[in-house]
Amino acid sequence: MLITINLLPPEQRNKKTEIKKGEKIFTLSFTILACTVALSILLFTYNTTIKQQLNTINSQISSENSRLNDYKGLRTSLNNMSNTLIYIDTIEKKSINLESFLTQFSSIIPEKAQVTSLEISALPSPTIDISGKAESRTEVIKLFEKMKTSPFFSEPEIKSLDKSVDKDVASFQFSISAKILLEKL
Numbered sequence: 001m002l003i004t005i006n007l008l009p010p011e012q013r014n015k016k017t018e019i020k021k022g023e024k025i026f027t028l029s030f031t032i033l034a035c036t037v038a039l040s041i042l043l044f045t046y047n048t049t050i051k052q053q054l055n056t057i058n059s060q061i062s063s064e065n066s067r068l069n070d071y072k073g074l075r076t077s078l079n080n081m082s083n084t085l086i087y088i089d090t091i092e093k094k095s096i097n098l099e100s101f102l103t104q105f106s107s108i109i110p111e112k113a114q115v116t117s118l119e120i121s122a123l124p125s126p127t128i129d130i131s132g133k134a135e136s137r138t139e140v141i142k143l144f145e146k147m148k149t150s151p152f153f154s155e156p157e158i159k160s161l162d163k164s165v166d167k168d169v170a171s172f173q174f175s176i177s178a179k180i181l182l183e184k185l
Helices: 010-094 097-105 137-149
Strands: 115-123 125-136 153-166 169-180
Touching: 115 137, 125 137, 125 153, 137 153, 137 169
Parallel strands: none
Antiparallel strands: 115 125, 125 169, 153 169
């Protein structure tokens, strides 16, 4: 057993105790400061790491959004292809006689009108776009009225009607579109 006897006078003993308390407080304060600095460094590093990870995630989201848009475009293209194939199948089942259609169409063109362009499109529904020229507006109106009463067309629409003069001869450039009624062919 060890017995310690303090032979210092009480005043010096109190100073020594105060010095030890001061050293403990200093050591504790320094430890707290060191921990605070270490914690700040850890938080800064963690914050930087999180920002980098968020940037990486945002980059991946942008990449996925781009892929999603590509996918949506592909879906639209596939849907359009599907509609085209359905339309082609419908045409094949109806077996349109193009010669008969053109003969019927030529019979409604007025004598003083000339078709310079004829375009038939399938989607979204079968339509015909006609461009041409006529000697007068009346001839264009005649063609339009004949298309309105024809069993082969619906919803005819005059897209444009412009007067032009070439070598002192006036003519009217026109554009008409209409839906084609397949069931009437």
